[in-house]
Amino acid sequence: MEDAQLDAFVAAAEDGVDCDGLVAARRSGGDGQNEAAGEYVFAVDGDRRDNLDESTFRSLASDHSSYGGNWYFWERGVPPGDDRVAFLRWLEGTDTTQLPERLDRLESGVHATWGQLHVTVSLDPDGDAGEYSRQYALCHADDVTSDGADLTEYHDPLDARELSKLDEDGRYRPLKTAPTLQRGWHFPDLGPHELVRAVECFYPATIPNWYREGEGDLDIDNWRDTAERQTGIYEVVEELPREAVEWVAQACCVDSQCLKRREWEYDDDEELAAPAGDGEFPCREPCSLVVAAARKWTILEGESERTYEFELTPSEKNQLEELIDAVADGRVDDVREADVGDGANRYRARYLRAKRFDEDGNLCGVETTNGDGE
Amino acid sequence: MQALVIVAHGSHLNPESSAPTFAHADTIRATSAFDEVREAFWKEEPHFREALRTVAADEVFVVPLFISEGYFTEEVIPRELRLEGWDVTDWESGDGVSASHATYTADDVEKRVHYAGPAGTHDAMSDVIVRRAESVSGDPDVGEGFGLAVVGHGTKRNEHSARAIEYHADRIRERGRFDEVEALFMDEEPEVDDVTEYFDSDDVVVVPLFVADGYHTQEDIPEDMGLTEDYREGWETPATVDGQQIWYAGAVGTEPLMADVLLERAADAGADVGDAIEQVREGTRVSGPADD
Numbered sequence A: 001m002e003d004a005q006l007d008a009f010v011a012a013a014e015d016g017v018d019c020d021g022l023v024a025a026r027r028s029g030g031d032g033q034n035e036a037a038g039e040y041v042f043a044v045d046g047d048r049r050d051n052l053d054e055s056t057f058r059s060l061a062s063d064h065s066s067y068g069g070n071w072y073f074w075e076r077g078v079p080p081g082d083d084r085v086a087f088l089r090w091l092e093g094t095d096t097t098q099l100p101e102r103l104d105r106l107e108s109g110v111h112a113t114w115g116q117l118h119v120t121v122s123l124d125p126d127g128d129a130g131e132y133s134r135q136y137a138l139c140h141a142d143d144v145t146s147d148g149a150d151l152t153e154y155h156d157p158l159d160a161r162e163l164s165k166l167d168e169d170g171r172y173r174p175l176k177t178a179p180t181l182q183r184g185w186h187f188p189d190l191g192p193h194e195l196v197r198a199v200e201c202f203y204p205a206t207i208p209n210w211y212r213e214g215e216g217d218l219d220i221d222n223w224r225d226t227a228e229r230q231t232g233i234y235e236v237v238e239e240l241p242r243e244a245v246e247w248v249a250q251a252c253c254v255d256s257q258c259l260k261r262r263e264w265e266y267d268d269d270e271e272l273a274a275p276a277g278d279g280e281f282p283c284r285e286p287c288s289l290v291v292a293a294a295r296k297w298t299i300l301e302g303e304s305e306r307t308y309e310f311e312l313t314p315s316e317k318n319q320l321e322e323l324i325d326a327v328a329d330g331r332v333d334d335v336r337e338a339d340v341g342d343g344a345n346r347y348r349a350r351y352l353r354a355k356r357f358d359e360d361g362n363l364c365g366v367e368t369t370n371g372d373g374e
Numbered sequence B: 001m002q003a004l005v006i007v008a009h010g011s012h013l014n015p016e017s018s019a020p021t022f023a024h025a026d027t028i029r030a031t032s033a034f035d036e037v038r039e040a041f042w043k044e045e046p047h048f049r050e051a052l053r054t055v056a057a058d059e060v061f062v063v064p065l066f067i068s069e070g071y072f073t074e075e076v077i078p079r080e081l082r083l084e085g086w087d088v089t090d091w092e093s094g095d096g097v098s099a100s101h102a103t104y105t106a107d108d109v110e111k112r113v114h115y116a117g118p119a120g121t122h123d124a125m126s127d128v129i130v131r132r133a134e135s136v137s138g139d140p141d142v143g144e145g146f147g148l149a150v151v152g153h154g155t156k157r158n159e160h161s162a163r164a165i166e167y168h169a170d171r172i173r174e175r176g177r178f179d180e181v182e183a184l185f186m187d188e189e190p191e192v193d194d195v196t197e198y199f200d201s202d203d204v205v206v207v208p209l210f211v212a213d214g215y216h217t218q219e220d221i222p223e224d225m226g227l228t229e230d231y232r233e234g235w236e237t238p239a240t241v242d243g244q245q246i247w248y249a250g251a252v253g254t255e256p257l258m259a260d261v262l263l264e265r266a267a268d269a270g271a272d273v274g275d276a277i278e279q280v281r282e283g284t285r286v287s288g289p290a291d292d
Helices: A003-013 A054-063 A065-076 A082-091 A101-108 A159-163 A192-202 A206-214 A223-229 A232-239 A242-252 A288-301 A314-328 A346-356 B019-030 B048-054 B071-081 B124-137 B159-175 B192-198 B215-224 B258-268 B276-283
Strands: A017-019 A022-026 A040-044 A047-052 A110-114 A117-123 A134-140 A185-190 B002-008 B036-041 B059-064 B101-106 B109-116 B146-152 B180-185 B203-208 B239-241 B244-248
Touching: A003 A017, A003 A022, A003 A054, A003 A065, A017 A065, A022 A065, A040 A054, A047 A054, A054 A065, A082 A110, A082 A192, A082 A206, A101 A110, A101 A117, A117 A192, A134 A192, A159 A192, A185 A192, A192 A206, A206 B048, A223 A232, A232 A288, A242 A288, A314 A346, B002 B019, B002 B048, B002 B258, B019 B036, B019 B258, B019 B276, B036 B048, B048 B071, B048 B109, B059 B071, B059 B258, B071 B109, B109 B258, B124 B146, B124 B159, B124 B203, B124 B244, B124 B258, B146 B159, B146 B192, B159 B180, B180 B192, B192 B203, B192 B215, B192 B244, B203 B215, B258 B276
Parallel strands: B002 B036, B002 B059, B059 B109, B146 B180, B146 B203, B203 B244
Antiparallel strands: A017 A022, A022 A040, A040 A047, A110 A117, A117 A134, A134 A185, B101 B109, B239 B244
16 A cells, blocks of 8 residues: 555544455544554454554555555545445445455456446556556447457547437437447446446436445336326326236337336336346336327327228238237348348338228228217 | 536437537536536436436536426426425516526435526526527627527417517617517517518528427428528528528527526526636637638
């Protein structure tokens, strides 16, 4: 430990230190007596020494400089906020790997995944918080095996706002936790503040909500709470039928559509059947996209059903189902140009339209009837 | 620690809707006036609901990047931020343009939340409108020989919307810098469609009081004014309409000086912003034609 770190450690002992197996304290002199020798406590991994004078205390700290240096990083090197510190600790596996083994592992890099983000934590001897400072490399989880040379390098965490704005095909991503994060970029050398900032830009509010959940303090608003809170044009979502809420969750909230793990249910007493997902971070209430979509479905569900009669071959019925599946599963762009065996192939769809639609676009010439009694 | 949270509408459909919010946040961040500067949205993430937990500071200044007092600033944002005991009368506005700030706790975080009135009704907004006229004309002294139209929605969407437009038009007119200043509207008289009928000046700068460019400012208004037949083909600046030169500025919210209004709102609410206001005013100034 450098002198400045050692001084900081001695000062911190006043209030007590307890970090990764390192414990330090300074006993008050008892009844306000003058400070005297034998008042410091120092322990590493349970090996405890009491009644130490300052110079012995200092020398013990020097002998265990990796513990002291590690403490200094967590004391001085990390951003404010218990949630952010907890996240940084989780990234390097503080629950499962203790010092000194963890520091050895950090030498070669410790890996973690957060949604589609891949984080590599390593030591940065030149970092601002001493030789046990951490450095974070961030990239898309699917780019881990890429040679860094293939990836565009970024250093400003706020660039994550642009990187998360559009998907691989240049389409806008209004839902930040959709599994459509574009690839091809990396942040090779972020400090702890910058890493947290970048993650906050990629996946806003996931760190505080994950932390709250870990503390048993996640404030969940179920569907009913959320629907009843709405006003203005969204007030109608309160009228969405119970079973339709299931379909909303199936449509929007499963892992293929959103990486948050749904923790909200229909209400306090009724759970939804749709899978909640396996994501690392929780979803604490229906998001604005779900509410906006639910408004549309509420209006659509206000229509009454009626009977139509269509003449289709079995294959044509199958093809309609295949088309809906292809759109719902987002695989339309994957259908090969000449793969006419696939019902969602463009030529197949055009053929069906040519055969079965009339000039007004009605399937089998059957007009859509609007309103009761028409 | 003190944090600034800029709350804006955002969009599920338009990727550029949040761009001005981020740009102004970056400008303010560069002044180091706040320990943290964050953005939150109604239609993007982080949502208003989770805005306050994204900052570590226990003093949070929330400034709505909205144009007028009304549904969003008085009902939606306070509800979604979970401001305890929010009461619109705490703002002591009443005339639709005078809300300053009020302080609350929020029921999901242990912080003091200073909730400011909308950026659009702050007096400094008049300066941004004028600055917008300078930047679109490229002339830091624009005024003489020019008319200025301040454009907004009418009252159909929000009763206070028109009030904010008229307020700034009146203030700028009183300064006497422009030959003529008029408030025009999209969905009521006097309508922006007939802009040339309301001005005698050969040159008219048209500044829509909108936060971000989008459908209204980039499609509706340019076509309605006759700047272009089809917005997709773009338009000239200035464009000639009925023999007058129309300098169409696009959304005022994209003007860099807008960051100043957000800072002023936070400062009015008690934030210590040091010399940030001066820094922003200086740093966003329009330079005149280069001296040869």
